[in-house]
Amino acid sequence: MYKFTLFTYYLIVYFASYFAIVSYLVEGSKPVLQGTVEALFVDRSQVIYPGACKVINSTARQLKICRKDPGLQIVLSTAKSQAIEACEQYFQYDRWNCSLVFNGKEKKSIFNKIYRETAFVHALVAASLSHAIAKGCASGDLYRCSCLRTRRKYNTTQLKSGRCGDDFKYAKRLVKNFLDVKQVSSDAVAEILKQDVLIGIDSIGEHLKEVCKCHGFSGSCTTKTCWKRLTPFSSVMGLLKKHYHHAIKKKIVTSPAKSPSPARIKIRLERERNKLIYVQRTPNLCVSTKGRVCKDRNNCATLCCGRGFTVSKKTISKRCRCKMENCCFVSCDMCVEEVDVFTCK
Amino acid sequence: MTGTIIENLSGRKLAVLVTFLLLCQVTCFLIGGLVAPTPANAQNILATVCKDTTIMKNDTTKWFYNRGKGSCKTVHLGDMHTDLSETDVVFAFQMPVPRDDRILDFSRWQQNLIGVLQLDLKYHSQMEVKPRSTITIDARLAYKNKGDADEDWKLYTRSVEKRHLDCGIEVKTEEYLYNCSAIPLFELGSLHHDFYLLNIRLPVDTPDMNTNIGHIQDLWLTVINQNGGFTKVWLSLKTIFFPCIIAILAWFWNRIHMLQRKPVLLEKMLLSLGIALCFLNMPLEYLTLHFDLPFMLLLGDIKQGVFYAMLFSFWLVFAGEHMLIQDASAQSSLKQYWRHLSAVAMGCISLFIFDMCERGVQLRNPFYSIWVTDLGTNLALTFIILAGISTGVYFLFLCYMVWQVFINISQKRQSLPTMCSVRRLHYEGIIYRFNFLMLATLLCAALTVIGFILGQVAEGQWKWDETIEIEYASAFFTGVYGMWNIYIFALLVLYAPSHKRWPVSENTSDTQNLSEEIEFSPLPSERNSEISSLTSFIRKTTVD
Numbered sequence A: 001m002y003k004f005t006l007f008t009y010y011l012i013v014y015f016a017s018y019f020a021i022v023s024y025l026v027e028g029s030k031p032v033l034q035g036t037v038e039a040l041f042v043d044r045s046q047v048i049y050p051g052a053c054k055v056i057n058s059t060a061r062q063l064k065i066c067r068k069d070p071g072l073q074i075v076l077s078t079a080k081s082q083a084i085e086a087c088e089q090y091f092q093y094d095r096w097n098c099s100l101v102f103n104g105k106e107k108k109s110i111f112n113k114i115y116r117e118t119a120f121v122h123a124l125v126a127a128s129l130s131h132a133i134a135k136g137c138a139s140g141d142l143y144r145c146s147c148l149r150t151r152r153k154y155n156t157t158q159l160k161s162g163r164c165g166d167d168f169k170y171a172k173r174l175v176k177n178f179l180d181v182k183q184v185s186s187d188a189v190a191e192i193l194k195q196d197v198l199i200g201i202d203s204i205g206e207h208l209k210e211v212c213k214c215h216g217f218s219g220s221c222t223t224k225t226c227w228k229r230l231t232p233f234s235s236v237m238g239l240l241k242k243h244y245h246h247a248i249k250k251k252i253v254t255s256p257a258k259s260p261s262p263a264r265i266k267i268r269l270e271r272e273r274n275k276l277i278y279v280q281r282t283p284n285l286c287v288s289t290k291g292r293v294c295k296d297r298n299n300c301a302t303l304c305c306g307r308g309f310t311v312s313k314k315t316i317s318k319r320c321r322c323k324m325e326n327c328c329f330v331s332c333d334m335c336v337e338e339v340d341v342f343t344c345k
Numbered sequence B: 001m002t003g004t005i006i007e008n009l010s011g012r013k014l015a016v017l018v019t020f021l022l023l024c025q026v027t028c029f030l031i032g033g034l035v036a037p038t039p040a041n042a043q044n045i046l047a048t049v050c051k052d053t054t055i056m057k058n059d060t061t062k063w064f065y066n067r068g069k070g071s072c073k074t075v076h077l078g079d080m081h082t083d084l085s086e087t088d089v090v091f092a093f094q095m096p097v098p099r100d101d102r103i104l105d106f107s108r109w110q111q112n113l114i115g116v117l118q119l120d121l122k123y124h125s126q127m128e129v130k131p132r133s134t135i136t137i138d139a140r141l142a143y144k145n146k147g148d149a150d151e152d153w154k155l156y157t158r159s160v161e162k163r164h165l166d167c168g169i170e171v172k173t174e175e176y177l178y179n180c181s182a183i184p185l186f187e188l189g190s191l192h193h194d195f196y197l198l199n200i201r202l203p204v205d206t207p208d209m210n211t212n213i214g215h216i217q218d219l220w221l222t223v224i225n226q227n228g229g230f231t232k233v234w235l236s237l238k239t240i241f242f243p244c245i246i247a248i249l250a251w252f253w254n255r256i257h258m259l260q261r262k263p264v265l266l267e268k269m270l271l272s273l274g275i276a277l278c279f280l281n282m283p284l285e286y287l288t289l290h291f292d293l294p295f296m297l298l299l300g301d302i303k304q305g306v307f308y309a310m311l312f313s314f315w316l317v318f319a320g321e322h323m324l325i326q327d328a329s330a331q332s333s334l335k336q337y338w339r340h341l342s343a344v345a346m347g348c349i350s351l352f353i354f355d356m357c358e359r360g361v362q363l364r365n366p367f368y369s370i371w372v373t374d375l376g377t378n379l380a381l382t383f384i385i386l387a388g389i390s391t392g393v394y395f396l397f398l399c400y401m402v403w404q405v406f407i408n409i410s411q412k413r414q415s416l417p418t419m420c421s422v423r424r425l426h427y428e429g430i431i432y433r434f435n436f437l438m439l440a441t442l443l444c445a446a447l448t449v450i451g452f453i454l455g456q457v458a459e460g461q462w463k464w465d466e467t468i469e470i471e472y473a474s475a476f477f478t479g480v481y482g483m484w485n486i487y488i489f490a491l492l493v494l495y496a497p498s499h500k501r502w503p504v505s506e507n508t509s510d511t512q513n514l515s516e517e518i519e520f521s522p523l524p525s526e527r528n529s530e531i532s533s534l535t536s537f538i539r540k541t542t543v544d
Helices: A002-019 A032-042 A060-068 A072-090 A116-139 A156-161 A167-178 A188-206 A233-245 A262-271 A297-303 B011-035 B228-257 B265-281 B296-321 B334-362 B374-414 B421-457 B472-494 B511-520 B533-543
Strands: A209-214 A224-229 A309-325 A329-344 B040-046 B048-051 B089-095 B113-122 B134-144 B154-164 B183-188 B195-201 B215-226 B461-463 B469-471
Touching (some): A032 A060, A032 A072, A032 A116, A032 A188, A072 A116, A116 A233, A116 B040, A167 A188, A188 A233, A209 B113, A224 B040, A224 B215, A297 A329, B011 B472, B113 B195, B228 B265, B265 B296, B265 B472, B296 B334, B296 B374, B334 B374, B421 B472, B469 B472
Antiparallel strands (some): B113 B183, B113 B215, B134 B195, B461 B469
């Protein structure tokens, strides 16, 4: 079943690429969702690919989306660097330090199977994309953000009448569209990744803050307007990391006879709607934590897997006595400081 | 002798009238709920940080914007810039932002523009935001119209303003964000131009200026404007109500002039209430489609204030005129109510002064806010508290008077059995209808209050099923607006003098009734035969 759908998928992709003048297949063998997330997260080079999306090797469909809005390629590159930076920063002291391969072995890429980390990266990239798009709408970099009028009767001539506030809704729709979430829901793996992506998008939605302003009679609250405010991406990372720790392992029965139908998977996933799902247990990462720097004694206990750690004194120059200068810039002095450095044995 | 229409109207006709008015009311509510969009619309705009390389910083012909030809060079605030000073950094907000692949422009139907500034401040252990710190903003607003060149921005207004920063943080960790409350920045009473541009600088003219505002990560501006679709619906309602009320007012005044006597106080009050409503209904917004009228926000407040002042005074006089204990011979005048009315006047004047201090000054400087200085805050609070106290006192007065009226009516009711049956039935009917109108007033007031509270609690929209969506906020506005129009319409109709003669007092052979007639005749109310029969009845029984 899985193979069959993959086959039909190849067929579709084949024809799509046949008709498109410039078309690039994402990684050759993976569905759009998986391929795009992987391409955005793995590629750390500044290579500019041909086509309108620039940041990634995109499918014909994605190229079409990028061509429609020239601002999108900037947003994509923002989303990419934002996701990578945030991941590296927030997993600095974890066993998995946001590396692309496990234990430094080239063959063990986190994208080979669906590990806990793979699930997390999918959520992270989707969250970063929706955040960047919503921000792009607000700054005016994106031109095609829609007002998402709730009622159909407002046609384009009445554009100014509709509500135009919520950029996140548009971002959510565009990310789903870009990652082709609707199309991939044909097998178990795709279904799981789809859920991971949706959790990532919704984390942004959960972190929207409602702000209200009264502007009625004499400034009283007879008229009150509320809107949703986007919070910076770093504040969403906490929630995403929590999702990473609370992720659930699911078994996929591979033999064709027992393979559960997509409908049944859907039903089973329904119960764990708000959890990240992975399939493969992460290999033991303790092998690779040797020589890693940890934050404090508590952190070292977990990071060093009980092997213990060494404490060394080291003089480093560090930014200190920081202050705001000229309203908007941080200026700091450099101080030489002696600190304890914890290193795993 | 004649009375008002409500006393002579048959139950059936009254029922028809009430049903008709209720239907109008429901229509008003549904128009707001189904046709009109939300009353106001908010749009978030992220600041583009521009680099100002010019030497003359006070030049108001140089503008920074991020879309179109001649857009500015952007700066990333996260990077270190040693070559830039605070005067070189400009936060630009170009509004409106494009949507649906179109470059939008503001429409004059959108009426007004309110700007709210929000700061994303990062926590740094060495640069904490101190409590009660202020931010100084050099804000310049420019406008442009369709057909102008991309760089053709013209200065609208500029001002250097101070605002309080109200920020808190839960977990003091590096890179975490402060939770800052939104800062109201400007209010434009008229949205006359197509495009606006706000350029903000954060000057450091003195050493302590803008030093404790933390690390700015992003600056957001939320602009709120009235929805064009809502203005259209609102204006159509006004256009319908305005001639209706004028017509009924003319009819009412004509009826009074057909009488031989001079109009009594209650009728004068009704007339002025009708005029106040006309003032409120006047569809002046049509003018804003052609002229730049920044005073519309203020005028709207004044119009509403005048109307509510009149309505409150009317209720007082209405209750007072049915008090039953006043000197029957004296023609009542407003002077009798000066104590009660002073509460209304007090409340209105203090609200008016507050409004003039805030929105009045905003006519000159849209960035002005009274809440920034301590003196201003105290002043504003004083006036608001005064208005609140006056309202409280007023309602105490009103409740006391209404309570007295009900007590008097129930006392007089006890003397009803001594009258002849026909007359008694008639008087009972009058009391019933008086109560009915009191009930209507209470109902209207209660509905307004309940609607308001529901609006505060509920979200903007109510979904009944997939197809029907009620835009609650709009429905509340049109519903309440329609309700008070209909209420006053009903008052004008029902309290207009009636031409009908009383059948009971003319041709009856009942001897008991005859004796009542004789009893009635020496009363002043009988001589002045056109006074409201309710009051005449009440005065008669007082003499008893």
